[in-house]
Amino acid sequence: TASKTYQLTSAVDGPADDPRLFARMSVKGLTAEQLYDSLALATGFETGDAPDPNGAVNGTVGSGGARAEFLAKFSNVADKRTETQTSILQALSLMNGRITADAVSLSRSKALAGVLDSPFMDDHQKLDALYLCALSRPMRASEAERMVK
Structure with a gap:
């Protein structure tokens, strides 16, 4: 979604055209499975859901576990990915x-443990790494001044 091509095709200028004319690409949300996998990968979350030898993923709805719990809350009841509804329950769950x-x-x-246990990093570098993990940006000078004392 960060590519220039995608942004151009989903940009709306002026009043919305008739959606049947397909003037622009509709923005699609992630499926519950994609969102869970993305969050698990980004945070280093150990799911405990081992891959099935037949290719299926354990932890689907109804079998228990973190994945099943997440999918139960975030499954899309709408037929179209462009018409998903989010709820307060989903926001609180996140x-x-x-x-x-x-x-x-x-x-x-894993991320916190890795940063805190790094003997080759000083406090400023550790905080900068945590800012990159959490906010996807380095620590600002004003933040560094307050944090590193």
Whole structure:
């Protein structure tokens, strides 16, 4: 979605055209599976859902586990990916759910443990690495001034 081509095809200038004319590409949300996999990969979340030898993924809806719990909350009931509805329950689940809790836990987060246990990094470098992990940007000078004392 960050490519110039995608942005041009989904950009709307002026009043919306008749959607049947396909003047622009509709913006599509991620499926529940794609969102879960993206969050798990970005946070280093250990799912415990081992791949099935036949190619299926364990932890689907109904079998328990973090993946099943997430998919139950984020499954799209609409027929089209362009018409998904989000809820307050989904937002709260993202903020307070198992993936987020593990991502910020010192005992369960690979990223936090890796940064904190790095003997070759000073405090400023460790904080900068955490900013990159959490915010996808380096620490600003004003933030560094407050954080590194």
